[in-house]
Structure formats: structure tokens, C-alpha cells
Amino acid sequence: MSTLSVPPPSCLRKPLVVPQRHMFGPGPSNVPPRILEAGAKPVIGHMHPEIFEIMNDIKSGIQYVFQTRNRMTLAVSGTGHTAMECAIFNSVEPGESVLAAVNGIWGERAADMAERIGARVNTLVAPPGGYLTNSEIEKALSKHRPVVLFLAHGESSTGVLHPLDGIGELCHKYNCLLLVDSVASLGGAPLYMDQQGIDILYTGSQKVLNAPPGTAPISFSERACQKVFNRRTKPVSFFLDLNWLANYWGCDEKPSRMYHHTGPVTAFYSLRESLAVLSEEGLENSWKRHQNAAEHFYAGLEKLGLKLFVKEKHARLPTVTTIVAPHGYDWKEVTSYIMKTHNLEISGGLGPSVGLVLRVGLMGCNSSTEKVDMVLAALKDALEHCHRSKV
Amino acid sequence: MSTLSVPPPSCLRKPLVVPQRHMFGPGPSNVPPRILEAGAKPVIGHMHPEIFEIMNDIKSGIQYVFQTRNRMTLAVSGTGHTAMECAIFNSVEPGESVLAAVNGIWGERAADMAERIGARVNTLVAPPGGYLTNSEIEKALSKHRPVVLFLAHGESSTGVLHPLDGIGELCHKYNCLLLVDSVASLGGAPLYMDQQGIDILYTGSQKVLNAPPGTAPISFSERACQKVFNRRTKPVSFFLDLNWLANYWGCDEKPSRMYHHTGPVTAFYSLRESLAVLSEEGLENSWKRHQNAAEHFYAGLEKLGLKLFVKEKHARLPTVTTIVAPHGYDWKEVTSYIMKTHNLEISGGLGPSVGLVLRVGLMGCNSSTEKVDMVLAALKDALEHCHRSKV
Numbered sequence: 001m002s003t004l005s006v007p008p009p010s011c012l013r014k015p016l017v018v019p020q021r022h023m024f025g026p027g028p029s030n031v032p033p034r035i036l037e038a039g040a041k042p043v044i045g046h047m048h049p050e051i052f053e054i055m056n057d058i059k060s061g062i063q064y065v066f067q068t069r070n071r072m073t074l075a076v077s078g079t080g081h082t083a084m085e086c087a088i089f090n091s092v093e094p095g096e097s098v099l100a101a102v103n104g105i106w107g108e109r110a111a112d113m114a115e116r117i118g119a120r121v122n123t124l125v126a127p128p129g130g131y132l133t134n135s136e137i138e139k140a141l142s143k144h145r146p147v148v149l150f151l152a153h154g155e156s157s158t159g160v161l162h163p164l165d166g167i168g169e170l171c172h173k174y175n176c177l178l179l180v181d182s183v184a185s186l187g188g189a190p191l192y193m194d195q196q197g198i199d200i201l202y203t204g205s206q207k208v209l210n211a212p213p214g215t216a217p218i219s220f221s222e223r224a225c226q227k228v229f230n231r232r233t234k235p236v237s238f239f240l241d242l243n244w245l246a247n248y249w250g251c252d253e254k255p256s257r258m259y260h261h262t263g264p265v266t267a268f269y270s271l272r273e274s275l276a277v278l279s280e281e282g283l284e285n286s287w288k289r290h291q292n293a294a295e296h297f298y299a300g301l302e303k304l305g306l307k308l309f310v311k312e313k314h315a316r317l318p319t320v321t322t323i324v325a326p327h328g329y330d331w332k333e334v335t336s337y338i339m340k341t342h343n344l345e346i347s348g349g350l351g352p353s354v355g356l357v358l359r360v361g362l363m364g365c366n367s368s369t370e371k372v373d374m375v376l377a378a379l380k381d382a383l384e385h386c387h388r389s390k391v
Numbered sequence: 392m393s394t395l396s397v398p399p400p401s402c403l404r405k406p407l408v409v410p411q412r413h414m415f416g417p418g419p420s421n422v423p424p425r426i427l428e429a430g431a432k433p434v435i436g437h438m439h440p441e442i443f444e445i446m447n448d449i450k451s452g453i454q455y456v457f458q459t460r461n462r463m464t465l466a467v468s469g470t471g472h473t474a475m476e477c478a479i480f481n482s483v484e485p486g487e488s489v490l491a492a493v494n495g496i497w498g499e500r501a502a503d504m505a506e507r508i509g510a511r512v513n514t515l516v517a518p519p520g521g522y523l524t525n526s527e528i529e530k531a532l533s534k535h536r537p538v539v540l541f542l543a544h545g546e547s548s549t550g551v552l553h554p555l556d557g558i559g560e561l562c563h564k565y566n567c568l569l570l571v572d573s574v575a576s577l578g579g580a581p582l583y584m585d586q587q588g589i590d591i592l593y594t595g596s597q598k599v600l601n602a603p604p605g606t607a608p609i610s611f612s613e614r615a616c617q618k619v620f621n622r623r624t625k626p627v628s629f630f631l632d633l634n635w636l637a638n639y640w641g642c643d644e645k646p647s648r649m650y651h652h653t654g655p656v657t658a659f660y661s662l663r664e665s666l667a668v669l670s671e672e673g674l675e676n677s678w679k680r681h682q683n684a685a686e687h688f689y690a691g692l693e694k695l696g697l698k699l700f701v702k703e704k705h706a707r708l709p710t711v712t713t714i715v716a717p718h719g720y721d722w723k724e725v726t727s728y729i730m731k732t733h734n735l736e737i738s739g740g741l742g743p744s745v746g747l748v749l750r751v752g753l754m755g756c757n758s759s760t761e762k763v764d765m766v767l768a769a770l771k772d773a774l775e776h777c778h779r780s781k782v
């Protein structure tokens with residue numbers, strides 16, 4: 001028991017090299033220097049008063065970007081999937097009914113997560129590139145009587161911005177909580193948590209917020225808390241148990257915060273700064289900017305003879321645009337050519353949209369006419385230089 | 392649905408200020424500039440070839456610091472608690488028996504986690520500051536026939552370095568997997584995953600590795616994989632499902648990697664760099680340095696009339712030293728005085744050691760005689776200036 005049998009790896013002797021590239025896929029997005037620099041500030045303790053102040057700033061920032069006054073507002077120490085599990089693990093008990101609206105990959109994943117913890121899951125599937133009407137949703141609520149309805153506001157796999165108005169009221173009529181994924185939409189399209197009756201809302205740090213991936217804002221309404229804090233069983237995860245998280249984030253009535261887990265403090269610095277950037281611009285300005293850039297993009301795509309995957313204009317996600325995969329081309333060759341020649345990431349489809357679309361994400365600092373023109377030029381070049389079958 | 396009801400928070404208009412301080416508590420530790428700078432490099436995609444190369448570097452680095460040849464070696468996108476849940480969620484099915492060796496808070500938490508997923512949990516409790524003998528462990532294995540034994544190698548709450556030799560063999564004799572938490576010990580004390588028959592081993596990024604909190608190395612032996620990949624039920628977490636993680640980290644047989652979750656790429660840069668730093672120094676040198684600094688610290692504490700909480704020398708964790716709370720003093724006043732006067736964090740007890748001890752962590756770059764002398768000077772000053780009841 002006293003000799004090393006595995007030598008130090010030679011690959012670690014090479015210096016770390018990371019290329020700078022245009023991140024115009026569905027995320028992560030580019031991170032501006034101000035936010036990267038925030039994340040390189042010194043590490044302090046996860047229970048120091050200064051980090052509690054930063055966490056309080058984050059809470060206020062999330063309340064603003066979510067448009068909510070919910071006290072139970074915090075950031076999960078993980079990516080969007082962690083927030084998704086946090087939402088489902090806390091709000092659903094084994095044997096309960098869950099309804100997942102599926103208009104792309106996110107509804108499928110929510111269904112998978114709920115099944116794993118023993119929920120009875122039903123799905124309500126929209127056609128690819130489409131969305132569900134309120135009457136379809138009401139019919140399903142009335143039939144399945146779920147305790148939670150999952151809905152992706154921004155479906156990054158299909159490029160759909162799902163309409164939300166009226167769905168909160170419908171859910172509450174059937175005593176169901178409305179759980180909304182806004183990972184791809186937050187900051188890029190209008191969203192009003194309180195006014196729209198959303199009970200649980202989460203997002204990720206790496207899209208419009210332009211922070212590195214690794215933290216995920218989440219908020220619970222009073223109605224959601226009523227259910228979460230009156231469970232008969234403990235949530236399957238200690239790490240994501242809202243009783244603990246609420247205390248760590250100072251959202252409960254307890255006089256002091258107890259050690260729960262070691263928060264990723266430097267990721268909190270970046271998240272705080274990204275929320276400050278969005279607050280400085282103002283939500284409405286940011287929504288408008290994303291909408292304008294998207295429309296400029298749609299016009300340019302039309303000129304190139306390319307078609308949008310989402311037919312209905314008002315249901316297009318301004319942050320992630322899905323383009324019908326150009327006829328006669330191999331989509332993989334197109335994205336590879338653009339990466340190689342323009343140092344620029346755009347991506348193919350995901351889940352139900354694989355092979356059907358190209359996806360371009362222009363989020364946060366990347367949402368501008370200049371960046372749109374850059375993508376358009378790259379696409380034009382690719383269409384001219386990639387192989388095309390004769391059709 | 393068209394007006395903002397929550398205004399931008401004024402707290403976010405203030406610049407982000409983070410103090411520089413000596414992090415001599417049980418973690419997180421200070422992060423050297425090289426590692427902080429790595430984490431501020433540009434964000435690239437979580438599926439780009441360059442990040443796969445960085446992830447491969449991380450895998451090789453973990454194999455070295457764990458002293459293992461396990462193919463199933465990766466870093467979880469989360470803190471130590473996430474790795475703990477990853478280990479338990481994947482290796483335990485509902486109704487199975489789990490044995491948690493409790494010599495501080497970590498065993499308690501492992502027991503809590505296993506209970507939440509429906510395991511039958513038994514605990515084997517060591518006295519505070521003590522540890523379990525191999526014969527006590529064998530008796531419990533024989534009685535409870537667990538599928539997994541949890542053991543904290545470095546118990547940061549009590550300052551115990553739990554002996555490991557022979558426990559792997561005992562576990563295997565009873566067809567049980569040995570799951571070891573090395574969050575506080577890895578890189579600071581000898582540990583040989585393969586030679587010691589450890590089946591699942593995890594650690595955190597923020598202790599001896601000196602990276603920011605937010606990633607957690609983990610490895611599974613062939614024996615552990617046999618169990619994990621032949622489950623009857625799916626693990627409760629999609630995010631932590633080893634089938635998915637193994638593919639994302641290129642540890643399986645599949646020809647390509649599928650999208651699972653958006654890895655915290657900048658945190659991976661820091662982790663990669665921290666593993667490079669430890670590889671450059673060499674594990675044995677790092678172990679020696681931590682041991683030497685700890686012994687220098689013990690001698691200095693004795694001169695101050697302070698007593699160590701862990702009586703047996705060989706069972707003292709070199710990275711986190713527990714000092715018997717000095718008689719007549721209020722421990723909170725001592726730690727506050729040192730923070731205020733010396734800008735230096737040391738901490739009180741945790742879980743079973745609250746009120747009983749002061750805890751000083753000297754990990755990675757902080758493990759040196761210079762830093763030890765700094766802590767000793769601060770302690771001396773505190774003992775002279777803090778209130779002492781007449782006893």
C-alpha cells in the first residue's frame with residue numbers, strides 16, 4: 001500500500017488552450033468580459049456575510065427578470081437540468097399525476113424525470129414546430145387531473161415560443177400547478193411570472209443572461225410552496241430539497257442560515273453580474289432588441305431562399321431560430337463548414353427536430369443586427385460552397 | 392399582460408465587491424491566480440471537440456489523483472453533495488440495504504440520502520473524534536448485508552482521517568460495494584483507489600485541488616459498474632444517471648457522445664488546471680507537504696496550550712485540524728475576532744462537533760509552514776484578546 005501505480009498523465013503537462021469563437025448555437029452563448037471577470041474574483045466562504053449579500057442581489061435580480069414578488073426565489077447550484085429536477089422533485093410526490101406538454105425535447109425530459117420519481121405521467125404532444133391551444137390543454141387537465149403541468153416557454157429544439165396567456169388560470173381552475181421552463185426564452189421574450197399565474201419558473205445562466213453554464217434561477221409561487229411544504233414524503237434529493245435551499249437562500253422564517261452545501265461562489269459572482277447587466281438595459285429593451293434582431297434575421301433568411309421551421313410568426317422564439325434544413329444539402333456539412341471557415345457555431349436539430357432544421361441562437365450580447373449579418377454571410381457562403389445534390 | 396410590475400433592483404446598481412481573505416476554514420480554500428484565470432477563459436460549446444479534450448485531460452488527472460485505472464471516471468457538474476447523490480442514486484435501488492459508517496456529519500448525510508430513495512439504512516456510529524475498527528465493520532457487514540458501505544475518508548467535521556486498509560476486502564467478502572468520500576482528504580493524505588479496493592470514490596474541487604466549488608470528480612470500479620448497469624429500476628435522477636454521464640464523458644462503448652446536459656465548461660477549465668497543478672507537484676510530494684505542515688501546526692498548538700480533538704496521531708486529517716474549543720472562551724468570539732483582526736477564516740464545529748472544536752483547514756496552496764505560522768499568530772492573539780471566563 002505504498003507505491004503509486006498510476007503515473008501523472010502527460011496530457012496535463014500541455015498548457016490549457018481554449019479558442020475564442022462566435023457562439024451562435026442554442027447555447028451556451030458568449031460571455032462578455034465583465035461577466036467572465038466577475039467569475040475570476042477571489043473565492044470567499046459559502047457562509048460569509050458578503051456572499052449572502054451577493055445571493056440577496058441575485059434574488060432581487062431574479063425577481064425582476066422573472067417579474068415576480070415571490071419570496072421563494074433563488075438560484076440552484078447546477079445547470080438548467082438541475083433546476084428542472086429541483087422543480088419536479090419538490091412539487092411532485094410518488095403516485096401523483098403529472099402532465100407534460102411536449103413540443104420538443106424539454107417536455108420529453110420532464111416526463112422522464114417525473115416517471116423516475118414514481119409519478120403517473122401523461123403527455124400532450126404538439127406537432128413539431130407547433131404548440132398547444134388552451135382548449136387542448138384544458139381538455140387534458142380535465143381528463144388527467146395532474147398536480148403539475150410542465151410547459152417549455154422557449155422550446156430550443158423546435159424554435160417555438162409557446163403562448164402562455166390563460167394557461168395559469170386554467171391550471172388553477174383544475175387545482176394544478178403551472179411549471180414553466182424558460183431556459184431559452186428568459187430575457188429574450190416577454191414573460192410575467194406573477195401576472196401569468198406561473199407557479200414554478202426556472203431558467204439557465206448561459207443563454208440570454210450570458211453567464212457561464214452552472215447556475216439556474218428558480219422561483220416558487222405561494223401556491224407552489226403550499227404544496228411543496230405540505231408533502232407527506234421527503235423529496236428524493238437532499239441537495240435539491242427546497243426546505244434546505246430556502247434556508248440557505250434566506251427565503252424562510254428561520255433566524256439564521258444553516259450549512260446545506262458549498263455554493264459555487266464564483267459562479268454566483270458571474271450570475272449576479274449577468275443579472276446586473278440585464279437590469280441596466282431593462283427587460284423591455286432587451287425583449288425589443290431580441291425581437292428586432294430576430295426579424296432582421298428572418299428577412300435575411302428569406303432573401304437567401306431559406307425557410308423558417310415555425311410557420312406562425314408570433315410563435316417564433318426570438319432567441320433561437322429554427323431554419324428548415326436546406327433541401328439537397330447535408331446539414332452536418334453546413335454546420336461544420338461554418339465552424340471551420342467562420343469560427344462560428346450554429347447547430348443542427350435536437351430530439352424531434354434532428355435532421356429537420358438548422359438552429360441559430362442569438363442571445364444576450366449576441367442579439368444585434370451586426371451578429372445577424374455575420375450569420376447570414378456565413379450561411380450564404382456555406383450554401384455556395386457545400387455539396388448540393390442535384391434535385 | 393404588458394407592463395412591468397417589478398422594477399429593476401437598486402442593489403444591482405452597486406459594483407460587485409469581493410474581499411480577498413485567507414481561507415483557512417474547512418473549505419473552500421483559496422484559489423491560486425493560475426486556476427482562477429483558467430476559469431475566465433472564453434466559453435465554448437459543451438459538445439465541441441476542444442471541451443471533450445479538456446474533459447479527457449480531467450479524466451486522466453482524476454485517474455492519477457485517485458490512483459485508479461477505472462475507465463468510468465469523470466467529474467459531476469455540481470458540488471461534493473451532487474457527487475454523493477450521484478454515487479448513491481446509481482448504486483442503490485429501493486429496498487436495498489445500505490450501511491453508513493458515521494464518524495461525523497458525512498455519514499449522517501449519506502444515510503439521509505439513501506433513505507430518501509427508499510433504501511433500508513443502518514448506521515454504524517464511531518465516537519466523536521474516533522473511527523471504526525475493521526472488526527466492528529465486519530460485524531456490521533455480516534449483520535446487515537448491505538449492498539453499499541459508505542465511509543468518509545476525511546471527516547471534515549471531526550478532523551478524523553479514517554483508516555481504509557482492509558475495508559475493501561471485507562466489503563467484497565460480503566458482496567458489498569465500498570463507497571468512499573474523499574472530499575476533505577484527496578491530495579492531502581495517501582489514498583489508493585484500486586489498491587485499497589474502493590468501488591466508488593468522489594471528491595470536491597474546492598479543497599486540496601484549490602479550484603472554485605462547483606465540480607466533483609468521481610470514479611466507479613468494474614464491480615460498481617456491474618451493479619449500476621444491471622439495475623432493475625432507473626436511478627431517480629436523469630441528471631445524475633451514470634448511463635448518460637458515462638456517454639457524455641466518453642466512458643462507454645458508444646461511438647459518439649449524445650447531448651445530456653450543458654456542462655459547466657469554465658468550471659471544467661479550472662478543474663483541469665487544478666489537476667495539472669497537483670500532477671506537476673506529484674501526489675506523494677503533496678501528501679508529504681500536507682503532513683509536514685500539519686505536524687508543524689500540532690507542535691505550535693501545543694505551545695499555545697491548545698489540545699487536538701483527535702487523540703490518535705495516525706487518525707488525524709492533515710488537511711483539516713480540529714482543536715478542542717479552548718476552555719473558558721466563546722468559540723464564536725474567537726473565530727469572529729480572527730476574521731475581523733486578521734482577515735482570516737477559521738471555523739467552529741459542524742454537526743456532531745458544534746461547540747466542541749475549532750476547525751482549521753490548510754489545503755493545497757495553503758498548506759505551508761508560513762501559513763501555519765500565520766494561523767498560530769492569529770490564535771495566540773485571539774487567546775490574549777478575547778473574553779475569558781474565570782475558571
